[in-house]
Amino acid sequence: MIVCHCTQISDYDIKAAIDWMRAADPETIITPGKIYHALGKRADCGGCMPLFLDTMRGCDNLAVPPILRGLKANRTGVSHEGRRKGHRVSQRSATV
Template sequence: MIICHCQNITDSDIHAAIDWMRRSDTDTLITPGKIYRALGKAADCGSCMPLFLATMRSSAALEIPAELTGLRKGAAATGRD
């Protein structure tokens, strides 16, 4: 499915870029900008961003590591944010 019509980016492109980045560096912070750069493209109008982010979030390679799960809850309990 085409996610970004301006740059002709598909959901498969996004998942492949995420998988490549995760294999290259398991600790890398993956952002939409990094995905665009990995694909050799740049964001244009931005209307795809909600669908782009939803596609990113659906990637298994983007899951939060177990040791980081619940950190926000701990910060809220201590009054720190």
């Protein structure tokens, strides 16, 4: 089935690209942009994106790699991105 008429991408092409990317790097996060790039194409009008995403979600190899699962859960209580308190100039006390 043709998923993207502008670039002639089929559901088979999407599944094959996902399988190829997963085999090449088991820990990669697969996005629509990476699939287009792997197929040597670029998104055009974007009208296919809902069907494109549904086709991606239907693939068994799309899951987030186990090593990357739960990263946000491990950061509970951390909202400062690892920076120390008062990292902005406006938050520092002026010492004159």
